[in-house]
Amino acid sequence: MKLNDITIKDIAERANVSKSTVSRVLNDLAIxxxxxxxxxxxxxxxxxxxxxxxxxxxxxxxxxxxxVVTQKIGSPFYDMMMQGVIQGFTGTGYSPxxxxxxxxxxxxxxxxxxxxxxxxxxxILLGGDxxxxxxxxxxxxMPTIVVGKDVAGWxxxxxxxxxxxxxxxxxxxxxxxxxxxxxxxRGIMHHQDAIRRFQGYAQALSDASIDLDPDLVLDGNFSAQxxxxxxxxxxxxxxxxxxxxxxNDMVAYGARLAxxxxxxxxxxxxxxxxxxxxxxxxxVSPPLTTVRQPGVEMGxxxxxxxxxxxxxxxxxxxxxxxxxxxRESVSRIISP
Amino acid sequence: MKLNDITIKDIAERANVSKSTVSRVLNDLAIxxxxxxxxxxxxxxxxxxxxxxxxxxxxxxxxxxxxVVTQKIGSPFYDMMMQGVIQGFTGTGYSPxxxxxxxxxxxxxxxxxxxxxxxxxxxILLGGDxxxxxxxxxxxxMPTIVVGKDVAGWxxxxxxxxxxxxxxxxxxxxxxxxxxxxxxxRGIMHHQDAIRRFQGYAQALSDASIDLDPDLVLDGNFSAQxxxxxxxxxxxxxxxxxxxxxxNDMVAYGARLAxxxxxxxxxxxxxxxxxxxxxxxxxVSPPLTTVRQPGVEMGxxxxxxxxxxxxxxxxxxxxxxxxxxxRESVSRIISP
DNA sequence: GATGCGTCTGCAACCGCTTTCAACTAAATG
DNA sequence: CATTTAGTTGAAAGCGGTTGCAGACGCATC
Numbered sequence: 253m254k255l256n257d258i259t260i261k262d263i264a265e266r267a268n269v270s271k272s273t274v275s276r277v278l279n280d281l282a283i284x285x286x287x288x289x290x291x292x293x294x295x296x297x298x299x300x301x302x303x304x305x306x307x308x309x310x311x312x313x314x315x316x317x318x319x320v321v322t323q324k325i326g327s328p329f330y331d332m333m334m335q336g337v338i339q340g341f342t343g344t345g346y347s348p349x350x351x352x353x354x355x356x357x358x359x360x361x362x363x364x365x366x367x368x369x370x371x372x373x374x375x376i377l378l379g380g381d382x383x384x385x386x387x388x389x390x391x392x393x394m395p396t397i398v399v400g401k402d403v404a405g406w407x408x409x410x411x412x413x414x415x416x417x418x419x420x421x422x423x424x425x426x427x428x429x430x431x432x433x434x435x436x437x438r439g440i441m442h443h444q445d446a447i448r449r450f451q452g453y454a455q456a457l458s459d460a461s462i463d464l465d466p467d468l469v470l471d472g473n474f475s476a477q478x479x480x481x482x483x484x485x486x487x488x489x490x491x492x493x494x495x496x497x498x499x500n501d502m503v504a505y506g507a508r509l510a511x512x513x514x515x516x517x518x519x520x521x522x523x524x525x526x527x528x529x530x531x532x533x534x535x536v537s538p539p540l541t542t543v544r545q546p547g548v549e550m551g552x553x554x555x556x557x558x559x560x561x562x563x564x565x566x567x568x569x570x571x572x573x574x575x576x577x578x579r580e581s582v583s584r585i586i587s588p
Numbered sequence: 589m590k591l592n593d594i595t596i597k598d599i600a601e602r603a604n605v606s607k608s609t610v611s612r613v614l615n616d617l618a619i620x621x622x623x624x625x626x627x628x629x630x631x632x633x634x635x636x637x638x639x640x641x642x643x644x645x646x647x648x649x650x651x652x653x654x655x656v657v658t659q660k661i662g663s664p665f666y667d668m669m670m671q672g673v674i675q676g677f678t679g680t681g682y683s684p685x686x687x688x689x690x691x692x693x694x695x696x697x698x699x700x701x702x703x704x705x706x707x708x709x710x711x712i713l714l715g716g717d718x719x720x721x722x723x724x725x726x727x728x729x730m731p732t733i734v735v736g737k738d739v740a741g742w743x744x745x746x747x748x749x750x751x752x753x754x755x756x757x758x759x760x761x762x763x764x765x766x767x768x769x770x771x772x773x774r775g776i777m778h779h780q781d782a783i784r785r786f787q788g789y790a791q792a793l794s795d796a797s798i799d800l801d802p803d804l805v806l807d808g809n810f811s812a813q814x815x816x817x818x819x820x821x822x823x824x825x826x827x828x829x830x831x832x833x834x835x836n837d838m839v840a841y842g843a844r845l846a847x848x849x850x851x852x853x854x855x856x857x858x859x860x861x862x863x864x865x866x867x868x869x870x871x872v873s874p875p876l877t878t879v880r881q882p883g884v885e886m887g888x889x890x891x892x893x894x895x896x897x898x899x900x901x902x903x904x905x906x907x908x909x910x911x912x913x914x915r916e917s918v919s920r921i922i923s924p
Numbered sequence: 925g926a927t928g929c930g931t932c933t934g935c936a937a938c939c940g941c942t943t944t945c946a947a948c949t950a951a952a953t954g
Numbered sequence: 955c956a957t958t959t960a961g962t963t964g965a966a967a968g969c970g971g972t973t974g975c976a977g978a979c980g981c982a983t984c
Contacts, residue, residue, distance in 0.1 A: 259940055270964045275942060282943095285962060302705045306645035307940030310969045315642070317685075317706075325671045326867070331662040338661060338688050347702065349653075349685040352674050366683065369638045370653075476871040505871035512873055531662075535812040535841035537848055537873045595970055606934045611972060618973095621932060643970030646939045 258301045266295040278303065309371060318374040318558060319367030320348045323355050328501070328530035329547050333378050333399055336551020344559050346373070357381045364390070374562045376554050381442075395561035399554045401444045402571075409561070411554050411569045415445050418543040418574025419452025422525045423497055425541070425576055427460045430585030431495040431523060435468040437482040437507060439499035446474075446499060449527060453497055467491050472503050479506025487514055494522060494585055501526040501533050501542055508536075508581070519583035529577050538580035546572050594637045602631040614639065645707060654710040654894060655703030656684045659691050664837070664866035665883050669714050669735055672887015680895050682709070693717045700726070710898045712890050717778075731897035733905075735890045737780045745897070747890050747905045751781050754879040754910025755788025758861045759833055761877070761912055763796045766921030767831040767859060771804040773818040773843060775835035782810075782835060785863060789833055803827050808839050815842025823850055830858060830921055837862035837869050837878055844872075844917070855919035865913050875915035882908050 260278075264271045269288060276282045277292045284292075295301070309315045320337055322330045334350065341348050351367060353360035360382050367375065374395040382390075387403055390396050402412045426434050436453050439446030450469075457464050470486060472478030479498060483506070486493065498504035504526030508518050518524050519538060526533060529544035550572055557567040596614075600607045605624060612618045613628045620628075631637070645651045656673055658666045670686065677684050687703060689696035696718050703711065710731040718726075723739060726732050738748045762770050772789050775782030786805075793800050806822060808814030815834060819842070822829065834840035840862030844854050854860055855874060862869060865880035886908055893903040 261940080271941075272943080272964060272966095273962085276963090279942080282963095283961065288962080302701075304646070304940050305706050306642045306651070307969090308942075309642035310640070310646050310971085311940075311942040313942095313969080325674060326664075326667040328662075331667060335661045335688075347685065347687070347706065349683065351683070352671075365638075370641050370683065476868075480871075502868070502871075505868060508873065509871050509875070532812070532838070532841060532868045532872070535815075535838075535845050536868070537844065539845070597970080607971075608935080608973075609933060612933090615972085618933095619931065624932080640970050643939090644972080646941085647970075647972040649939080649972095 258299045260301075260303070262299060263292065263295045263301050266299060267291045313371075315371045315373055316345055317347050317349050317370065317372050318376060318562075319364070319370070319372040320350045320376045320378065321353050321360060321363055321367070321380060322350060322378045323353050323380060325350070325352055329400075329528050329545060330378050332545075332547025333551040333554070336548040336553075337376060337378075337555045338551075339548070340552040340555025341559075344555075346559065346562075348376070348555075353380055355381065357383075361386065368393070374558045376558055378551075395558060397554045397558045397561065397569075399550055408566060408568055409557070411550050411557065411572065413545050413550070413572040413574045415448035415574065416452040416455070418527065418545070418576070419449035419497070420456045421452075421574075421576045422527070422541075422543050423453045423456035424460070425578070426495045426497065426523060426525065426582060427456060427462070429523070429582055432462055433465070433468065433493040434462075434495045434497060435470060435486055435491075435493045436497045437470045437472045437479055437499055437503050439472060439474045439503075441471065449499065468493055472499055474500050474503060476502045476506035476509075479503035479508075480510040481506075483507045483510035487516075495582070496522060496524050498524065498526045501528045501530045501540060504533075504540055504542065504581075505536065508540075519581050523582040525582060527574075533577075534579065541579045541582045542577050544575045544577050546575075594635045596637075596639070598635060599628065599631045599637050602635060603628045649707075651707045651709055652681055653683050653685050653706065653708050654712060654898075655700070655706070655708040656686045656712045656714065657689050657696060657699055657703070657716060658686060658714045659689050659716060661686070661688055665736075665864050665881060666714050668881075668883025669887040669890075672884040672889075673712060673714075673891045674887070675884070676888040676891025677895075680891075682895065682898075684712070684891075689716055691717070693719075697722065704729070710894045712894055714887075731894060733890045733894045733897065735886055738907075744902060744904055745893070747886050747893070747908065749881050749886070749908040749910045751784035751910065752788040752791070754863065754881070754912070755785035755833070756792045757788075757910075757912045758863070758877075758879050759789045759792035760796070761914070762831045762833065762859060762861065762918060763792060763798070765859070765918055768798055769801070769804065769829040770798075770831045770833060771806065771822055771827075771829045772833045773806045773808045773815055773835055773839050775808060775810045775839075777807065785835065804829055808835055810836050810839060812838045812842035812845075815839035815844075816846040817842075819843045819846035823852075831918070832858060832860050834860065834862045837864045837866045837876060840869075840876055840878065840917070841872065844876075855917050859918040861918060863910075869913075870915065874917045877915045877918045878913050880911045880913050882911075 260271050260274050263274045274292050277284050277289045351363040360380055377398045379400040398410050400412055402410050438450050454464050470482035472482050496507050498507055504524050511522055516522055526540050526542035529542045533540040533542050560567045596607050596610050599610045610628050613620050613625045673684055687699040696716055713734045715736040734746045736748055738746050774786050790800050806818035808818050832843050834843055840860050852858055862876050862878035865878045869876040869878050896903045
């Protein structure tokens, strides 16, 4: 570990060249005599030189940092994406700087402003609530990738999973196992994910000629607590159901607990499926059948795409597949 | 949302003063005529001026960013601390930039170097493995706070929880409930936390005049999988035990699952206690008795302390208490 | 009225790097 | 041998702030 009070000038002197030349070999954006180049590199090495980012940023206008707006550090799915983003940027020379939008539109705009103040070269938005207009404005201003939701007109700057088909598959799985009274605990309904998942659920029912029973549709907010509340209200209303499709895994945990508290067994009496496949879901009791979102990959893909974008290229982003993980929280209904 | 191609010069012209004056009111480090001040502020406001961090950084030497080294984004406990850190810095003018050490000493040194290259004004290390010597070096170079472990000689730059007494309390809780054959699944034993927790466990046993049975001491690595493995090996050896104290909650989940697979009920047949109290633990089955680490608070405290440190002050850091959360994974042993 | 002393402000020199532009060298061409 | 030409290089002008220093001004003091 070395401290760096060494500037480009020191290198220049040491290598007997001008600052310009040093800068050139460091950024190799012009032809430099291989021998000179060697000398400079040696000087850099032996002095342990590291360029001052401020000076570089000021002069070049590029900061080599990118802003990443997450919604809630500590939320399993967003954390996976963050991991992916970090992974995707390692070795590219860009450093991500993370800020938290706290699921709040104004906070989000604020932190983006801060980020722009820090002159980030690009932006990755993980989820988020800001309006299409603001989004469009943003895109005009700097390379931006949105992760975890699809935005109209942003086809090539968006990486998201196909929530619809994920939910469809999950619901269909329940149907195939003989379930017909399938409740759903939805997420926050102004979130796109929540809407798409609900649509997938509805479509699967409809395709199986099962009427969607509004009494089986509960609203939640992606928290375990909301899963508990939803199940309790379902139970209180005396509504009969054999399965619950949950907005995400946390909700599923809550739902399972609420059921157990009433002496209802999972999956013997009621089946449950979640969404996300967070790390714990393989180990809870019973191991949770859920839809796996490839969070880490999404992060990686987003980072790589942004790098391309920042370098003036374009990119084509795949729609990520959400895959059903069959575990043990769903059981077959024996038709009477 | 406004773009900022506006420089201090624009403000100066608009307000009919010199750049210096603008700079002065912006940093208020000299007396400026209230009226002039007002004019400048107005200009700033109406033009939506935001200082260029590079220019400022270059000129002043301060970057107003701090580096935060975490070990693994996505790991519940570290995430909590990150949240806390973000929270602690909001409104201070400093932005944290997060990097991931990946639980790897060399990676960790690398990322710290990167951070120093970015001229961070201070450093927060969440956990980490780097040697005391490197740590001491680091401290000489810049304000540093270590979170999640206690380092000799760093009493006032360390925020950590009392793992020993947390583990002691947890073990003691089991003992009070009549358990005498208490297994432990330890963490990675070159981690301080793991060591301290084991010591707490051992002490509690000893204070209750229970001999520590080496056969009941299993090694794990903080993962759910290692919990499964440990329990299986315990079972295979036919060792009798009525309780398991786990290195953390993930291990506890794994342990619970492994027991269930063998038809052993928790808590009726075997009691379990974890460590961390991650979000899911209240909702798993049975809700997990565990030791709560105040991760968020630790992050906040660390951030606040670092700010003080960077401003040339000193700080006194409290040892955080780890509190036992009694839930339902521990049952009383009816003495025969 | 000259002097002294705060108060407030502008000038200009950096901070360390990038980047244009011109210049210089040596080899290639006519 | 004069003239291109391509390959290299250095000087210098910024980039947008901060900050030491000197100067201008108003006012009390002598």
